[in-house]
Amino acid sequence: MRPIPYGRQNITEADIQAVVETLQSDFLTQGPKVEEFEQKFAQYIGSKYAVAVTNGTAALHLCALVLGVNEQSNVITTPITFAASANCVRYCGGTIWFADIDPATGLLDIDKVKALLESKPKNFFSGIIPVDFAGMPVNLEAFRALANAYNLWLLEDACHAPGGYFVDSKGVKQNCGNGDFADLAIFSFHPVKHIATGEGGMITTNNQDFYKKLLLLRTHGITKNPELLHQNPGGWYYEMQDLGYNYRIPDILTSLGISQLSNAxxxxxxxxxxxxxxxxxxxxxxxxxxxxxxxxxxxxxxxxxxxxxxxxxxxxxxxxxxxxxxxxxxxxxxxxxxxxxxxxxxxxxxxxxxxxxxxxxxxxxxxxxxxxxxxxxxxxxxxxxxxxxxx
Missing domain, CATH: 3.90.1150.10 (Aspartate Aminotransferase, domain 1)
Structure with missing residues (x-):
């Protein structure tokens, strides 16, 4: 019997052909497959917007930036997660606070979070990063109510949970990352994840302002959108309007993501x-x-x-x-x-x-x-x- 790993990608002939078609096209990066993947992923998750990036860590970093994390920010997350869930706050100079887990589920324990919030002044904390650990959805409805009581943002780390959902108090199925409760959510397309692109990540949100800011920060803070330019002397012109990053994902990978998504x-x-x-x-x-x-x-x-x-x-x-x-x-x-x-x-x-x-x-x-x-x-x-x- 062949060796059995804990996780393995499944690359089909259709996946290979999708990548070959992109390799034979005019765009290997910054082309139409990126937007197509974003639209189809948003439809799958049920969010209004999706922004594809280089990996899940880049997705977390950009979310922390648009949420305004800085040296004065104090953010809560779980200790049972990949380090990037916490590191994204440190990238922006913020301070991470941990709260313990519910041992029955491995998820961040909302009662422990509440106790931590109550132990500090009312405006001490900025946000919470709950993680859909192992694919088990966090009850974001309950976390949203807690966050609202303390004026906090919510960033859902849904890297383990595309296609996952919980049922809210009204009996409505709430897909992980759909944006109904969290301000932003992130996903990963590492080979052992549900959808594999080699490396890659996605941010989903229902907030249009966040969406526009993410698009800008993903590509050096540069835009060529005529509606956003301060001046427009010609078709060559672009403006760097913020200090952004090169977190673009190429069409080669998003074409694989589109094909993978069809089997999700x-x-x-x-x-x-x-x-x-x-x-x-x-x-x-x-x-x-x-x-x-x-x-x-x-x-x-x-x-x-x-x-x-x-x-x-x-x-x-x-x-x-x-x-x-x-x-x-x-x-x-x-x-x-x-x-x-x-x-x-x-x-x-x-x-x-x-x-x-x-x-x-x-x-x-x-x-x-x-x-x-x-x-x-x-x-x-x-x-x-x-x-x-x-x-």
Whole structure:
């Protein structure tokens, strides 16, 4: 049996042909495929606007800029996330504050966030960055109500959750990144994500002013739009109106994204089938704990996007090594951000967030990708059960 990674891209012949057609076209970058991808992704998510960029980290950085993060900003996020969720605030000179997780879901615990808000003066904090960790949607309706009470912005890190959703208090399905509650949301198109472009990211929003600002900052702060120019001596003319960045994504990658997007719904169904098989295999094992969607949203368990399938076991290192011996390459998501040397240099330390740290000690991400076969998955399950029986 071939080696089994925790994640793998699925590149079809149609994907390859889409890229070849772009390579044979007049535009490799700054062409029509970028806008086409943005429009189709916004339609898929349900947002008014979408802005494609080089990667998810660039997306976070631009969002922090348009939200006005600066040296006076204090922003809350979860320690169980990729470092970029916090780093984007530091890029702009702001200060990151962490709040602990709900151990049943791995998500940022809104009660812990509320306690943190209450511990500081009313206008101390600027915003919150909740993360749809592993593909499980954050209840943004509840976070929006909390943010409104403290005059905060919300930036949804939805890198794990394209196609995911939660059901709000009115019974309405709220897609991750649709902009109904968060001011901005971001996605990643890294190869192990739902939609792969190699590298790439997307920002979604319903705020037109944010949208226009993002377009400007994405390309050096430069515009050629005649409606925005201070003067217009000729067709060659452009203006740098802000200090922006080269965060443009090329047409080569967005043509792949368009093709990948056409399979996103079917791939999400397959992720659910894989998750259900894992659930059945592990649900009655006392030494295996799964992150439980029902603990988060009893009305609906279908909205999980299942970027990751995570279990927790007493001997994580032992299981990790045992599976590697059998060519099963699992992963750990994530090392708590506040324990990283950089953030410890800013004053955070081990012991600050015991629930996140306990989760980290036991968590393991199992293979989860649409082309994982039933035979391969059963092999993974069998080896896990073998290890549990031995210990």
């Amino acid at each position: 719904a079917a791939d999400l169904v397959q992720r659910h089938h894989i998750a259900q098989r894992y659930d059945q295999a592990f649900k009655n094992l006392k030494n295996v704990t799964i992150l439980n969607p029902e603990a988060y949203q009893e009305k609906n368990t279908d909205g999980h996007a299942y970027h990751l399938y995570i279990i927790q076991v007493p001997d994580r290192k032992g299981l990790y090594d045992y599976l590697r011996q059998h060519q099963i390459f699992t992963q750990v998501h994530y090392i708590p951000v506040h324990t990283m040397p950089y953030y410890q240099g800013l004053g955070w330390q081990t012991g600050d967030f015991p629930l996140a740290e306990k989760y980290y000690e036991h968590c393991l991400s199992l293979p989860m990708y649409p082309t994982l076969t039933a035979q391969e998955q059963q092999h993974v399950i069998d080896k896990i059960l073998e290890f549990i029986d031995r210990t």
